[in-house]
Amino acid sequence: xxxxxxRNGWLLALAGALEAVYAVLMVAALDQEGLxxxxxxxxxxxxxxxxxxxxxxxxxxxxxxxxxxxxxxxxWLALNGFGLCSLGAxxxxxxxxxxxxxxxxxxxxxVLIAVTLGVFAFRESAKMAGAISMIFxxxxxxxxMGAINLRQHAPEFLNICMSAYFAFSAIFLLTFTWRAQGPxxxxxxxxxxxxxxxA
Numbered sequence: 414x415x416x417x418x419x420r421n422g423w424l425l426a427l428a429g430a431l432e433a434v435y436a437v438l439m440v441a442a443l444d445q446e447g448l449x450x451x452x453x454x455x456x457x458x459x460x461x462x463x464x465x466x467x468x469x470x471x472x473x474x475x476x477x478x479x480x481x482x483x484x485x486x487x488x489w490l491a492l493n494g495f496g497l498c499s500l501g502a503x504x505x506x507x508x509x510x511x512x513x514x515x516x517x518x519x520x521x522x523x524v525l526i527a528v529t530l531g532v533f534a535f536r537e538s539a540k541m542a543g544a545i546s547m548i549f550x551x552x553x554x555x556x557x558m559g560a561i562n563l564r565q566h567a568p569e570f571l572n573i574c575m576s577a578y579f580a581f582s583a584i585f586l587l588t589f590t591w592r593a594q595g596p597x598x599x600x601x602x603x604x605x606x607x608x609x610x611x612a
Contacts, residue, residue, distance in 0.1 A: 422590050424477035428494075429586030431470040436579040438463055439572065457508055464505030471497030489536065493529035496522050516556070516571055523553040523578065530582060534589075542585045549578045 471494040478490030500522045507514050531546030
């Protein structure tokens with residue numbers, strides 16, 4: 414796996430960093446009851462920023478995936494990025510126009526995002542990460558099918574699942590890049606430095 418990431422390593426690292434920021438902001442935006450609201454201290458700008466972060470992470474992931482299509486694995490990353498962009502766009506639109514929308518489009522997109530990342534992880538021999546991502550996909554699928562009524566159960570469960578998934582995804586992408594390229598090369602990729610290190 415160490416030789417599979419080359420020029421696009423910084424894209425995955427950046428996507429992971431953006432997802433980590435999203436997870437932190439998501440937790441910070443929860444009120445005392447665990448709800449993501451426009452309460453005092455949480456402006457609409459913050460909610461819009463969450464959508465923009467996901468879109469940016471998605472663009473990076475799509476770009477990284479398209480760069481890897483010659484190895485047959487990039488399409489899973491591209492699909493993952495497409496799901497992220499769609500999720501971010503919906504979040505931004507809903508917040509910008511103060512729309513009311515069912516949670517199912519969000520959970521359905523998370524199923525796509527988690528499954529594609531899980532398949533990519535399995536194909537890269539990261540079996541543990543792949544299994545965890547598939548478990549997340551199963552949870553979001555259960556929510557999409559309405560097996561858990563979020564109107565009766567605490568809605569914060571969905572927000573917690575979203576935050577937890579993005580935290581997991583960020584850790585996986587950053588760790589994957591770090592291990593694939595080595596510590597020094599991963600840092601160079603993230604900083605955009607192309608100068609080789611001596612052996």
